[in-house]
Amino acid sequence: MSKKKNAELSRMWGFAGKRHWLTIASCILAGISTVLSIIPFVCIWFVIRDILYAMKKGDLSLAASSGHYAWLAVAFSLLSILLYFVALCCSHLAAFRTATNMKKEAMHHIVTLPLGYFSQNASGRLRKIIDDNAGLTEGFLAHQLPDLTGAVVMPVAVISLLFVFDWRLGICCLIPLAISVFFLKKMMGGDNADFMSGYMTALENMNKEAVEFVRGIPVVKVFQQTIYSFKNFHAAIEEYKKYASGYAICCRIPLTGFNITLNGTFILLIPTALMLFSAASGQADRQKLFLDFLFYSLFTPVCTTMMNRIMFASEQLMAAKSAVSRIEAILQEKPLKESNTQKQPKDASVVFEDVSFTYPGAKKKALYHVSFEVPDGKKIALVGASGSGKSTAASLIPRFYDVQEGDVLVGGVDVREIAKNDLMDQIAFVFQNTRLFNDTLLENIRASRPDATREEVMRAAEAAQCQDIIERLPNGLDTIVGSGGTYLSGGENQRIALARAILKDAPIIILDEATAFADAENEHQIQLAFEGLTSGKTVLMIAHRLSTIQDADMILVFGDGKIIERGNHDELLKQNGVYASMWKEYQTQIIWKVGTTVRKEENHD
Incomplete structure (x- = not known):
């Protein structure tokens, strides 16, 4: 002592x-x-x-x-x-x-x-x-x-x-x-x-x-x-x-x-x-x-x-x-170790090889022997209940943490052998909870690429369907957002985050519940923005709204840290398993919402 x-x-x-x-x-x-x-x-x-x-x-x-x-x-x-x-x-x-x-x-x-x-x-x-x-x-x-x-x-x-x-x-x-x-x-x-x-x-x-x-x-x-x-x-x-x-x-x-x-x-x-x-x-x-x-x-x-x-x-x-x-x-907290022999990824593919992971201080594993592959330019969706491990799997790609067992590969190279800056240049991550700086809208979007010109920022904003946001703000791109400025809704924040990702132009896109806080109008705008953001890119999408992932090349269903089902939308429905149950429940919710809206309109008339 x-x-x-x-x-x-x-x-x-x-x-x-x-x-x-x-x-x-x-x-x-x-x-x-x-x-x-x-x-x-x-x-x-x-x-x-x-x-x-x-x-x-x-x-x-x-x-x-x-x-x-x-x-x-x-x-x-x-x-x-x-x-x-x-x-x-x-x-x-x-x-x-x-x-x-x-x-x-x-x-x-x-x-x-x-x-x-x-x-x-x-x-x-x-x-x-x-x-x-x-x-x-x-x-x-x-x-x-x-x-x-x-x-x-x-x-x-x-x-x-x-x-x-x-x-x-x-x-x-x-x-x-x-x-x-x-x-x-x-x-x-x-x-x-x-x-x-x-x-x-x-x-x-x-x-x-x-x-x-x-x-x-x-x-x-x-x-x-x-x-x-x-x-x-x-x-x-x-x-x-x-x-x-x-x-x-x-x-x-x-x-x-x-x-x-x-x-x-x-x-x-x-x-x-x-x-x-x-x-x-x-x-x-x-x-x-x-x-x-x-x-x-x-x-x-x-x-x-x-x-x-x-x-x-x-x-x-x-x-x-x-x-x-x-x-x-x-x-005393240690940064993640970087390899002395740093390598460059060959392409934008993502591979999980027998990956197991436990959060620091936790007793139970968050992932158990997870293996899957996302070919270059393909779109994969991760679905499952909260705590099933889908967000954990996505966070291991940009090295939020390092795995204890197995390997995570980007472009055929273990992410632990890629220089930190090179790895981050490969990935654009759109979080569920988007944070904007207390700065102009221009600088908020340019955060992903500080050397971008105003014209490049504007093109990214347009691709992210942000024109209506910019037009209604008093000073357009030069409007201060956040404390002391103009506040944006959750869906509008997500569109700004998508503009950041589009401006970065990374070959791998990770979307973590990107439409979670969006209303119907903003969700439609975000879906349009996805088309510009994900075109020709390798995409991992985490979503609760199953309508957003029907066109995915592969859907992985997570449960208790494991992949319990895999296949495209039609294949999973034919399996009549967990995904089919999720889809049926999702469709029921849509019918209920539509029915409620119709009855309200009839009563209003």
Whole structure:
């Protein structure tokens, strides 16, 4: 555990780069500032001593030297503040660089990870990990680290001073400090030491589910559901509540003991001083004891402040270590390996040879010994129930993941032996959930080929049946879409995604439920766009609407990760199996919808 903690701290300094020396300078200056901040208390004690002595003698001129101590107290206070200010300047500069480097390194690493990583890690969770944890580390380095350094240095100076004047009264002040350390260890050690990791995980999960909940608010309002409809969000809140309240309950007794002990120093100090005072042999001894008691009375609040700073700084250190470890976990994610002997595909054929695949962390296989072939220029459709493995199979072609068994070939070459950029140039993937950037429509389409001219973008948009979208937008292709601009419907988003794919002009097209969120009008437009997109291309189409795949050269029916039927539309209907049942059910749905529409029109007439 100690090595792990040291590694986290070492990594934290490493993120600072060339400015790590500013962190060291900050710690040194903060330590000196802490020592200097104690000296004014000693000076004040000397002032009180001289004044009491002068009053006893009845000659206030004897207290003339007290002014010297007063000015020393002011000087050391100002110097301590100045050094602390410089220490904070250094720590802030180092903290800003550290947080920036953490974000940069994490983002640079994330773009090297396979697309499958993002399907398993929601955007809300990744944002939380990178942004918030970098901010946590920045706050610790900028503010808490100088305080922590001071908290470490101060006990040495404090303990030394406690025994300078009267060791007996010093022990009275030291005993509560020792007991408070015991309570502090109870709060920060043991099972509580691992609390921060679980707490941050619960917070990230709650943030992720909150994003999903907010996105689903329109559905909630339409169907008049409550928050409990979103079981995952509710469960995430309960999990966070368990950690937050559990830690508070666990720390209530140690924290109470910590505060009582620190603030109860006088319970020992006053009785001890009275006993020593009564046992003193002479007036001089009593006078000295009284002055020593005044010093310890002045100094006790310093000890309390010191322990509170140690407690808060320790908590922040624990949080910062957890933050670094969480970002480090992202950096430890490995990109997919690339072969040293990279090959070029011979054509646009796709072959699965005895492929089996299991998602990371899953116990059950998603695909079991799947084999099929898509010849160059042919169209194949993958159908089946949700979770049957069809989308998984499609995602293995562009290497969202790598297979554990078998081979996936593109153009006769294993996809693991094709350079990443070359493989992506071969494939255009239209997702079920299309994402548009908060940018112009022109740049959204041009994302697939940044060097495309405006005319090429326009031709792709026309081929994707986007003319009506462009014509109704206030600035045509230059209209901003998304947040702060114009919002498009799900079907319109899909047509923009198809325009991207057409502009890319890749030889292999993968359509994953491309008409899933389209209404009847948009579906018709998308079907027309398919003709331009898929002409002469190798196509893998995943679809629930069976009408879109009747003309496929081959239809593969998936079930429980296996291909259970294969053939063209007519052949599968003759088999009278799963596909035939799906087709019959689909036809029934169409008849029901048409009948409903006719009755509505008759009633309207």
